[in-house]
Amino acid sequence: MAAKLSVLDIDAQIEKLRERRRSLIVKSAERFAKAATKSGLAEMEIADEEVDRIFEEIAARFRKEGKKGVAGTSASTRRPADNGAGTPQAVSSDG
Numbered sequence: 001m002a003a004k005l006s007v008l009d010i011d012a013q014i015e016k017l018r019e020r021r022r023s024l025i026v027k028s029a030e031r032f033a034k035a036a037t038k039s040g041l042a043e044m045e046i047a048d049e050e051v052d053r054i055f056e057e058i059a060a061r062f063r064k065e066g067k068k069g070v071a072g073t074s075a076s077t078r079r080p081a082d083n084g085a086g087t088p089q090a091v092s093s094d095g
Contacts, residue, residue: 005013036042046054 033042
């Protein structure tokens with residue numbers, strides 16, 4: 001028979017999970033910050049609302065791909081053909 005957990009045990013587990021959640025959020029933020037810095041996005045002055053909209057579009061793109069079941073394809077074959085809008089090459093490089 002399994003031993004009953006005390007309220008203190010449950011509170012300790014909750015705190016561990018909260019810490020784990022914080023850690024995952026920090027790692028995710030660091031990952032995206034690194035990508036933004038590497039691509040030059042971190043240097044650009046883009047309004048927060050525009051950044052939010054862009055990330056929503058990216059998330060929607062990958063959510064749609066996940067539903068199609070393209071797990072076996074490589075990253076290069078999953079990329080949809082586009083007109084270059086929003087790519088680093090399409091962004092002005094005048095300074």
